[in-house]
Amino acid sequence: MPPGYKARVGLLQTFCLPERVTGSQSDRTMGKALVDAWQKDGILQIAMTPRQEALHSQAQQNSQEFFSRPHAEKAACVDSQSYSGYIASGEEITDGIADYSEIFTVTKDLELGDAKVKAQWPCHGRCPWPDAAMRDVMKEYMNELGNCGETMLRLLEYGLEIPEGTLTQQTDDGWHHLRILRFPPHNKTNGKGKEGRGIGSHTDYGLLVIAAQDDVGGLFIRPPYQDEKYANWERSAAGMAEEDEKWTYVPPVPGVFTVFPGDMMQYMSNSTLPSTPHKVGLNTRDRFAFAYFHEPNFKTTCRPLPGYDAGQTPREGIHYGTHFTNMFLRNYPDRITTSRMNRENRYEILKSPAVRDG
Ligand SMILES: O=C(O)CCC(=O)C(=O)O
Numbered sequence: 001m002p003p004g005y006k007a008r009v010g011l012l013q014t015f016c017l018p019e020r021v022t023g024s025q026s027d028r029t030m031g032k033a034l035v036d037a038w039q040k041d042g043i044l045q046i047a048m049t050p051r052q053e054a055l056h057s058q059a060q061q062n063s064q065e066f067f068s069r070p071h072a073e074k075a076a077c078v079d080s081q082s083y084s085g086y087i088a089s090g091e092e093i094t095d096g097i098a099d100y101s102e103i104f105t106v107t108k109d110l111e112l113g114d115a116k117v118k119a120q121w122p123c124h125g126r127c128p129w130p131d132a133a134m135r136d137v138m139k140e141y142m143n144e145l146g147n148c149g150e151t152m153l154r155l156l157e158y159g160l161e162i163p164e165g166t167l168t169q170q171t172d173d174g175w176h177h178l179r180i181l182r183f184p185p186h187n188k189t190n191g192k193g194k195e196g197r198g199i200g201s202h203t204d205y206g207l208l209v210i211a212a213q214d215d216v217g218g219l220f221i222r223p224p225y226q227d228e229k230y231a232n233w234e235r236s237a238a239g240m241a242e243e244d245e246k247w248t249y250v251p252p253v254p255g256v257f258t259v260f261p262g263d264m265m266q267y268m269s270n271s272t273l274p275s276t277p278h279k280v281g282l283n284t285r286d287r288f289a290f291a292y293f294h295e296p297n298f299k300t301t302c303r304p305l306p307g308y309d310a311g312q313t314p315r316e317g318i319h320y321g322t323h324f325t326n327m328f329l330r331n332y333p334d335r336i337t338t339s340r341m342n343r344e345n346r347y348e349i350l351k352s353p354a355v356r357d358g
């Protein structure tokens with residue numbers, strides 16, 4: 001555990017996902033078991049296949065190479081239309097305070113000629129890759145993580161007893177994205193005060209967060225508590241309860257991804273699957289990690305799932321692209337992407353029917 005923290009050490013359940021989901025009895029049983037594990041622990045592990053292990057270790061190598069480049073080379077990897085690219089240590093803001101993490105974000109890599117880019121849709125643009133090798137490795141890794149995400153959504157449709165396709169119809173051309181992360185060794189007041197933290201407590205935005213970490217350790221999650229309910233789309237969950245001791249440390253386990261639900265899953269399931277708060281502490285060595293976000297289509301308005309409509313607000317649903325844009329505006333107030341969006345009044349485009357399904 002990173003120095004300066006007190007937390008329970010998690011012992012997480014591990015699942016082996018089926019190659020194909022057919023609706024068999026074992027798929028249904030696994031779907032229920034996923035729901036149970038998230039309700040109890042807030043997080044679970046899935047075993048990597050040999051192909052996933054190989055892709056993960058390639059991506060890990062590539063990430064280390066990228067972050068070891070000179071600052072100027074990394075800092076050149078930005079784009080004024082998308083939030084893809086490099087985020088320097090100290091640039092990302094959680095709950096008003098800078099994080100020490102160093103990040104390369106990958107959102108959908110769209111050509112300048114793409115119709116949505118031309119129409120100035122917020123957050124739509126190129127990914128400013130440093131080179132083609134990193135692009136190819138990360139795209140393949142993301143595709144594989146996307147397959148995992150789809151498999152888990154299909155199992156969840158059985159676990160939540162909702163009609164087949166209810167979740168997976170939302171991820172057609174989903175706004176999936178990846179964060180490639182490096183955490184430098186700790187700084188002064190690690191675990192207390194904000195000077196040495198990796199990432200402040202927060203929840204993530206979409207359906208599922210699938211993450212992988214090296215052997216260093218730094219991730220903490222907050223399991224569901226009866227008396228706590230966050231609703232990040234109404235009131236920012238960033239910074240919540242960051243310094244109490246009711247967190248679970250997620251020890252590094254080789255050969256697994258960890259998975260937990262995001263904000264849209266919480267809203268649609270009426271908190272049957274709460275979005276898991278988490279935070280990252282700095283350790284005594286460099287830590288490398290990946291967080292992949294399996295998301296609805298940018299245009300999707302998320303609505304309560306059949307059988308889970310209990311009057312949760314907002315009644316009109318949550319437009320995912322607007323929630324995503326709000327979160328990135330909040331985290332990167334000074335980025336060129338934010339200035340350009342403001343200057344060109346792009347936020348207004350989110351209200352137009354072209355950017356919304358239904
Ligand atoms: O470093 C990790 O394990 C998780 C990172 C994270 O929470 C994020 O990128 O949103």
Ligand SMILES: [Fe+2]
Nearest residue numbers: 203204278291
């Ligand atoms: Fe996160």
